[in-house]
Amino acid sequence: MPNYWLMKSEPDAFSIDDLKRLTQSPWDGVRNYQARNFMKEMKIDDLIFFYHSSCSPAGIVGVAKVCKEAYPDHTSWDPNSAYFDAKSTPEKPRWFMVDVAFVEKWSSILTLAELKQSPALADMVLTQKGNRLSVMPISSDEWDYITAILKK
């Protein structure tokens, strides 16, 4: 049984088209403890909703899956990286990442506005006011409901 997740990315920085082109990619740059802890829970073949944020419209654009479980994010000790954190070292890494693989890109975006309209999704982390998590769990019910919307 896979677990389900949602991961946000700004399409200007890394989009689902980028992932499709690369086939798979490290998910680096997460610098939030809660998001990091969720990544540490991820297992191979867990499924991920790929979400485009800070764009118009924001929403879920497709599916990816975990292809490498959590390991230290080396960009955290690279002084030339935008994600550098002086408190993270190879000996004592503070930040972790997973690798994700492309699964599918949907023919249309499932927008945040649409997700918010579904009473069945009212308890989703994503739709909660003020939520800013970039990595979050999705329940199997939510996963099934959302993927069913697409088939209508």
Place this chain on the structure above:
DNA sequence: GCCAACGTTGGC
């Protein structure tokens, strides 16, 4: 570009 909401930092 605005701004609400949140997480982190650091003084005390």
Place this chain on the structure above:
DNA sequence: GCCAACGTTGGC
């Protein structure tokens, strides 16, 4: 340990 100040996220 509290909490004000600050920086960031991300929808609109």
